[in-house]
Amino acid sequence: MQIAERRELQALIQTLRDGTKRNLTLFTIKLTCDYCSANCLYLWEVINPTEKDSKARYETIELTQVYPEPEPQPRQISSDAPxxxxxxxxxxxxxxxxxxxxxxxxxxxxxxxxxxxxxxxxxxxxxxxxxxxxxxxxxxxxxxxxxxxxxxxxxxxxxxxxxxxxxxxxxxxxxxxxxxxxxxxxxxxxxxxxxxxxxxxxxxxxx
The missing domain is CATH 1.20.120 (Four Helix Bundle (Hemerythrin (Met), subunit A))
Known part of the structure; x- marks a missing residue:
């Protein structure tokens, strides 16, 4: 990642932290493709329901790919339409x-x-x-x-x-x-x- 992209990601993470509940935790996850060796970075938003229990499982709120920026997916309409x-x-x-x-x-x-x-x-x-x-x-x-x-x-x-x-x-x-x-x-x-x-x-x- 370039320096500017790192700064943008850090700003995004800080904004999310400032606007979330006390027990919401944010992790960054880096994954490397075994085929092409390219890196992807994800923002993992989780909640520890008990907060004090380090062994408690985290509940995933959202997993968002932040690098590289994912391509937009085309819209769909209901299968009830002709x-x-x-x-x-x-x-x-x-x-x-x-x-x-x-x-x-x-x-x-x-x-x-x-x-x-x-x-x-x-x-x-x-x-x-x-x-x-x-x-x-x-x-x-x-x-x-x-x-x-x-x-x-x-x-x-x-x-x-x-x-x-x-x-x-x-x-x-x-x-x-x-x-x-x-x-x-x-x-x-x-x-x-x-x-x-x-x-x-x-x-x-x-x-």
Missing amino acids: SLVREIFREAALAEAAGAYRLAGVGYRAVVEQIAKEQGATGSNLHNRITSLAAQGVPQNIVDAFHEARIVGNDAVHDGLAYSSEEIADIAELIDEAVFILYVQPAQRARMAAARAARRQAAKSST
Whole structure:
């Protein structure tokens, strides 16, 4: 590690120590790969429940890789979403994780287009199809979020505009929230209803 990186790590450790509970202990763990001999450094946050008992096992709170900085993992959406929606979202998320924000913007626009199709939207273009979702009971905040994703994708395609990582992340999160409302919540309620029906049937059978 370089001197600057060591200082940054020391500052991070001190900040965590200053803001944590009295019985939280921080360790740094250095691991060396047997294959390539590269080093990795982890920050291990643990709690000793008894604090006075040196033989007590530590309870791991979090294990964080701090060197080298881990590559960002692509986002995922719920398996309750349609398979093609998940597939397109995954490709957009891969572009976002790689820092290809124009491609990510286009990809998230494609996710919205596929969701609109899945929801039975009508219209001659994506703007009209998204707008038509309101008449089908889709909440207005979701319609507005879909328009935001559409505009970001259009800007990338037609004007080559690259939004910041935070702006693309916001679009991804808006889509994730929409997926939760449109697909996850109905699926959860259907599973709960099926569980209740099975319970009633089991109770009737036992009597």
